[in-house]
Amino acid sequence: MVSRASRLATSWRDELSLRAQLVAIIAVLASVVAAGLVIVVQLSLAKVANSTTERVLNDRADALVTGIGAASTHGVLTVPRAQLDPGVAVYDRSGARVAGTVPPSMQEDFADLSTATRQRTIEGGEHFAIMALPFTTPSRLRGVAVITEPLAPYERNERAAMVVSIVAGALLVLTAAGSAAWISRRVLNPVEQMARTADEWSEHDLERRFSLGAPTNEIRALGSTLDGLLDKVASAIRAEQRLTSELAHELRTPLTSIHGMADLLALRTDLDDQAREDVALIKNSTAAMSNTINVLLDVARRGGQDPRTDRTRLGDLAGELKHLPLPGGQLDVDLSPALVIDVPETLAIRALAPVLNNALEASDQVWVTARVEGRSVALLVADSGPGVPDQWLDTLFDPGWSGNGGSGLGLPLARRVARSGGGDVSLVEQHNRHGGATFAVSFPGGHPTRAQR
Numbered sequence: 001m002v003s004r005a006s007r008l009a010t011s012w013r014d015e016l017s018l019r020a021q022l023v024a025i026i027a028v029l030a031s032v033v034a035a036g037l038v039i040v041v042q043l044s045l046a047k048v049a050n051s052t053t054e055r056v057l058n059d060r061a062d063a064l065v066t067g068i069g070a071a072s073t074h075g076v077l078t079v080p081r082a083q084l085d086p087g088v089a090v091y092d093r094s095g096a097r098v099a100g101t102v103p104p105s106m107q108e109d110f111a112d113l114s115t116a117t118r119q120r121t122i123e124g125g126e127h128f129a130i131m132a133l134p135f136t137t138p139s140r141l142r143g144v145a146v147i148t149e150p151l152a153p154y155e156r157n158e159r160a161a162m163v164v165s166i167v168a169g170a171l172l173v174l175t176a177a178g179s180a181a182w183i184s185r186r187v188l189n190p191v192e193q194m195a196r197t198a199d200e201w202s203e204h205d206l207e208r209r210f211s212l213g214a215p216t217n218e219i220r221a222l223g224s225t226l227d228g229l230l231d232k233v234a235s236a237i238r239a240e241q242r243l244t245s246e247l248a249h250e251l252r253t254p255l256t257s258i259h260g261m262a263d264l265l266a267l268r269t270d271l272d273d274q275a276r277e278d279v280a281l282i283k284n285s286t287a288a289m290s291n292t293i294n295v296l297l298d299v300a301r302r303g304g305q306d307p308r309t310d311r312t313r314l315g316d317l318a319g320e321l322k323h324l325p326l327p328g329g330q331l332d333v334d335l336s337p338a339l340v341i342d343v344p345e346t347l348a349i350r351a352l353a354p355v356l357n358n359a360l361e362a363s364d365q366v367w368v369t370a371r372v373e374g375r376s377v378a379l380l381v382a383d384s385g386p387g388v389p390d391q392w393l394d395t396l397f398d399p400g401w402s403g404n405g406g407s408g409l410g411l412p413l414a415r416r417v418a419r420s421g422g423g424d425v426s427l428v429e430q431h432n433r434h435g436g437a438t439f440a441v442s443f444p445g446g447h448p449t450r451a452q453r
Helices: 002-015 018-071 104-113 152-200 218-267 273-304 314-321 345-362 410-420
Strands: 088-092 097-100 120-124 128-136 142-150 330-333 365-373 376-383 424-429 438-446
Touching: 018 088, 018 128, 018 142, 018 152, 104 120, 104 128, 104 142, 152 218, 218 273, 314 330, 314 345, 314 365, 345 365, 345 376, 345 410, 345 438, 376 424, 410 424, 410 438
Parallel strands: 330 365
Antiparallel strands: 088 097, 088 142, 120 128, 128 142, 365 376, 376 438, 424 438
């Protein structure tokens, strides 16, 4: 039971925003306070009503006993008629009724109280208080006065007070919840603005800051702290871009020399078949490394720019994909010319090429399609290979890891290129209807507007 309550509370917190949680908590606390006030008011009114009823009965009984004492002068209990109100009866010491009337619904209560030896008060009939008061007159005559008092007026007052208390409590809850909503809106509005602003940023907005001003309150202090953190993040990103660019540039020169030397060796006529295979392997490897380095350089150079200023029609992209130097196999490209992606064509090709290369190495047929997902376009690459085993899922995009003996740079590099354009690369299906895997290379985009057409 405790575990279930804990799960429900956690789910409640996850589903509600911070503002909604604050309003809900204040409303609950106000409801508890209002309920407590209603209970206290009702208990107080009930106590006051009981006290008032007891006092009225005592006053009436004292007045009746005084009148009986004055009228009983010849050894006989005499009750003045003026004091015999309805529901008042006087009994002698044996319990015989001397005067007064007994309501039919209270016959048993009056009979029980007629021989009382001490003052007693009970509830009887339909909402009546009945009090028995034993007395002794100055002439030494003893008897019992039984008096009733209707409780309806007091109960009406209690009900009216309850209605007023409930209405006041409801107003208190509404006022507290409304005040909490207004205050939280004013207090959290800067935070919401910061969240919206941050959501609009990308990794290319390295110079943008919240700039809330001097940290004169907690929210501005948070903004100032986040601005400082953004400065550190921007510095780290620039350092990474600079290091990537420098390393790629330094590697490209010797790699070009190696590739050129391999080309010269391939022209020699005195090489045997094994040597030619080795030279061909060197040429292919250097070409792949050169392509990887060019991609890294391109990503580093674009680090301070937003590639989403350029757009590519999928119809144009389909034509370029069919002419890529890819491994053998059938490539079936079916991209709608009505869709556009908000990245340059070269960036999209650099992100797609490693995925297509892996797919064609693992299968003999690959299908490329597209679908719109919200404000993005997902380019789906499906193959007919063996699919992706479960044990590969956690390391599939780790740099340097490969399940087929490759360099392990293809998918991580494709993801990095896609993310530089505001997109991503992900595994959609481990085993699709063709038996192989399906990867999605997504970019911002969709159907072009009239202005873009």
